Amino acid sequence: MKTTTVDLLIVGAGPVGLFGAYYAGVRGLSTAIVDSLSQVGGQVTAMYPEKAIFDIAGFPSVSGRQLIANLVEQAAPYDPTYLLGQEAQGLEHVTGEDGRERLRVTTSTGDVVDTGAVVVTGGIGTFSPRPLPAGESHLGKGLEYFVPSSAEYADQDVVIVGGGDSAVDWANMLHPIAKSVTLVHRRDKFRAHHGSVEQMKDAPVEIVLNCQVTGTAGEEALESVTITPKGEDPRDLPCTRLVAALGFTANLGPLREWGVELHDNRHLVVDSAMRTNVPGVYAAGDITDYDGKVRLIAVGFGEVATAVNNAAVHLDPDAQLFPGHSTDQQPTSVPQPA
Numbered sequence: 001m002k003t004t005t006v007d008l009l010i011v012g013a014g015p016v017g018l019f020g021a022y023y024a025g026v027r028g029l030s031t032a033i034v035d036s037l038s039q040v041g042g043q044v045t046a047m048y049p050e051k052a053i054f055d056i057a058g059f060p061s062v063s064g065r066q067l068i069a070n071l072v073e074q075a076a077p078y079d080p081t082y083l084l085g086q087e088a089q090g091l092e093h094v095t096g097e098d099g100r101e102r103l104r105v106t107t108s109t110g111d112v113v114d115t116g117a118v119v120v121t122g123g124i125g126t127f128s129p130r131p132l133p134a135g136e137s138h139l140g141k142g143l144e145y146f147v148p149s150s151a152e153y154a155d156q157d158v159v160i161v162g163g164g165d166s167a168v169d170w171a172n173m174l175h176p177i178a179k180s181v182t183l184v185h186r187r188d189k190f191r192a193h194h195g196s197v198e199q200m201k202d203a204p205v206e207i208v209l210n211c212q213v214t215g216t217a218g219e220e221a222l223e224s225v226t227i228t229p230k231g232e233d234p235r236d237l238p239c240t241r242l243v244a245a246l247g248f249t250a251n252l253g254p255l256r257e258w259g260v261e262l263h264d265n266r267h268l269v270v271d272s273a274m275r276t277n278v279p280g281v282y283a284a285g286d287i288t289d290y291d292g293k294v295r296l297i298a299v300g301f302g303e304v305a306t307a308v309n310n311a312a313v314h315l316d317p318d319a320q321l322f323p324g325h326s327t328d329q330q331p332t333s334v335p336q337p338a
Contacts, residue, residue, distance in 0.1 A: 001110050001111060001112060002111045002112070003111070003112045003113075003114060004032050004081055004083065004111065004112070004113045004114070005113075005114040005115070006029075006030040006031055006032045006081065006113065006114075006115050006116075007024070007029035007030045007031065007115065007116050007117070007315055008024045008029045008030070008031045008032075008115060008116065008117050008118070008119065008308070008311055008315075009031070009032050009033075009034065009088075009103070009105055009113050009115040009117070009118045009119070010024070010031060010032070010033045010034070010080075010118075010119050010121055011033075011034055011035075011088045011105075011118060011119070011120045011121065011122055011255075012033075012034075012035060012042060012120065012121035012122035012285070012287075013033045013034075013035035013037070013040040013041065013042060013082065013084065014035075014040075014041060014042025014043060014044060014121060014122075014285070015041070015042065015044055015067060015068065015071055015297050015300065015301070016121040016284055016285035016286075016297070016300035016301065016303070016304045017033055017035070017042070017119075017121035017122075017285075017304070018033070018040060018041075018068070018071035018072060018074075018075055019071055019074070019075075019300075019301050019304055019305070020119055020121055020284065020304040020305075020307065020308050021033055021075040021078065021080040022071070022074045022075040022078065023304065023305050023308040023309070023323070024078065024080070024308050024312075025075060025077065025078020025079075025080070026078075026323055026324075026326065026329060027308060027309065027312040027319075027323055029308075029311075029312060029315070030081075031078065031080040031081070032080065032081040032082075032083055032113055032115070033080055033081070033082050033083065034083040034084075034086060034087075034088050034105075034107060034113065035082075035083075035084050035085075035086075036085070036086065036087040036108070037084065037085070038084050038085040039084065039148065040068060040072060040082065040084070041064070041065075041068040044064040044067065044068055045064065045065070045068055045146075045148060046146045046148070047146065047166050048064050048165070048166065048169055049063065049064045049065040049068075049147070049148055049149070050063055050064065050065060050147075050150055050169075050173045051063065051064055051169050051173075053067060053297070055296065055297070055298055056297065056298065057298060057301075083107065083111065083113070085109075086107040086108045086109040086111065087107060087108040087253060087254065088105050088107055088113075088254065088255070089105075089106050089107060089108055089253075089254040090104075090105065090106035090254065090257075091103060091104070091105055091118075091257075091258045091278075091281075092104040092105075092106075093279075093280075094114075096116075100116075101279070101280065102114060102115065102116055103115050103116070103117065103118055103280050103281070105118065116280070116311075116314070116315045117280045117281070117282065117311040117314050117315055118280060118281045118282065119274075119282045119283065119284060119304065119307045119308060119311060120255065120268060120276075120281065120282070120283040120284075120287060121283070121284050121285045121287065121300070121304060122252075122255070122285075122287045128248060128249055129145035129146070129244065129246065129247075129248055130244075130246040130247050130248065130249060131244070131246075132161060132213065132242075132244035132246060134212075134213050134214050134215050134216060134226075135213060135216045135225070135242055135244065137216065138216045138218065138221075138222045138242065141218070141220070141221050141222055142216075142218065142221050142222025142239070142240060142241055142242055143216070143222060143242045143243075143244065144241070144242070144243055144244075145243070145244050145245075145246075147170050147173070147174070147243060150173055150174060150177060152241075153174050153177060153178050153241050154177045154178065155177075155178070155179050156178050156179055156240045156241045157178070157179050157180045157237070157238040157239050157240050157241070158174055158178045158179075158180065158181045158182070158239070158240075158241045158242075158243065159181075159182045159183075159184060159213070159225050159227075159237060159239040159241070159242050159243070160174075160181065160182070160183045160184070160242075160243045160245060161183075161184050161185075161212075161213050161242070161243065161244045161245060161246060162183075162185065162244065162245035162246050162247070163185035163186070163187055163189070163190045163191055163192065164190075164191045164192055164245060164247060165191070165192045165193060165196065166245040167183060167185070167192065167243075167245035168183070168190065168192035168193075168196045168197055168200050169192075169196060170243055170245060171183045171200050171203070171205050172196060172199055172200050172203060172205075175203050175204055175205050178241075180206070180238070181204070181205045181206070182205070182206040182207075182208060182237060182239075183200070183205055183206070183207050183208070184208045184211050184212070184213055184227055185207070185208070185209050185210075185211070186210065186211065186212050187209065187210065188209045188210050208227060208229065210229060210230040211227050211228065211229040211230065212227065212228055213225050213226070213227055213242070214226050214227065214228045214234060215234075216239075216242065217236070221240070222239060222240055222241070222242055223238070223239070223240065224236050224237060224238055224239050225237055225239040225242060252266065252268075252287075255268075258278060258281065259277075259278050260276045260277060260278050260281060260283075261276065261277045263289040264289070267287060267288060267289035268283040268287055268288050268289065269288075269289055269290065270282070270283050270284075270288045270289070270290055271290070272290075272306075273306065273307075273310040274288070274303055274304075274306050274307035274310060275310065279314075280311075280314060282307040282308075282310065282311050283307065284300055284303035284304035284306070284307045285300035285303060285304065286300065288303065305323075309321055309322070309323050
């Protein structure tokens with residue numbers, strides 16, 4: 001068991017959590033970030049790293065991958081501790097050496113984080129991809145549920161399973177570099193954005209509707225898949241990369257046991273300071289709920305800045321809520337203007 005002691009623990013390493021790590025650094029707080037995924041970026045990295053995002057202030061267009069890289073770079077001067085591939089589970093209220101209450105969070109690996117406050121930025125909570133039963137034997141050997149990097153799909157025969165935004169976006173992203181791209185969807189209508197679907201239809205992507213992947217073949221690595229159109233005989237397709245974009249199941253998991261007030265059994269209720277009803281526990285981003293809530297990355301950035309600054313006052317009641325202007329406290333590792 002490893003114990004990490006910090007001023008602030010951020011639960012969730014998506015865009016909002018990463019920006020929270022930057023703001024914690026501005027406030028002089030030591031920070032750890034825990035996430036159940038093995039990489040930072042949350043849903044952005046897992047689901048649409050190459051997709052352009054248009055509603056980030058100051059960026060007419062930025063890819064998901066570049067946005068996450070920028071956020072990591074922004075927080076880097078403050079040296080946050082990343083605890084990836086582990087889920088925040090137990091929460092205890094303990095008394096610190098100074099007599100003040102602290103929080104002790106146990107993770108799924110048995111590690112412990114001793115912290116003064118927690119900011120939950122877990123988006124939709126812990127999420128897991130829906131499996132493709134016919135391909136599980138090739139998981140990691142050609143079958144993947146995410147496309148974190150397009151490079152490994154160059155000159156490959158790619159089959160994508162699904163009909164939502166992720167499936168269509170990945171088809172549009174990969175066809176310029178792949179040897180071939182086939183999209184297999186079990187229905188005859190798509191759930192994806194109309195413009196993306198039309199773009200895919202105009203691209204060199206084979207679209208097979210009312211069909212399912214019913215088998216995979218290959219010894220050490222994936223070589224082909226068997227698809228079975230409704231009412232037709234099965235046929236084999238060459239396939240060295242299989243992407244199953246079948247959606248995700250998400251839940252709050254152990255956070256339900258923290259005593260935090262929930263709305264619709266899915267979201268954490270917060271006040272204008274981003275406080276939950278549990279002392280020392282704050283939340284920001286898509287996981288929160290309040291009257292007038294809008295679930296956008298842009299909104300989450302403001303919420304996490306509010307949460308971190310209020311957490312700083314919780315940790316030190318004599319501290320000022322206003323953090324000061326960033327131009328007055330630029331990290332020394334950031335190049336100064338000429």
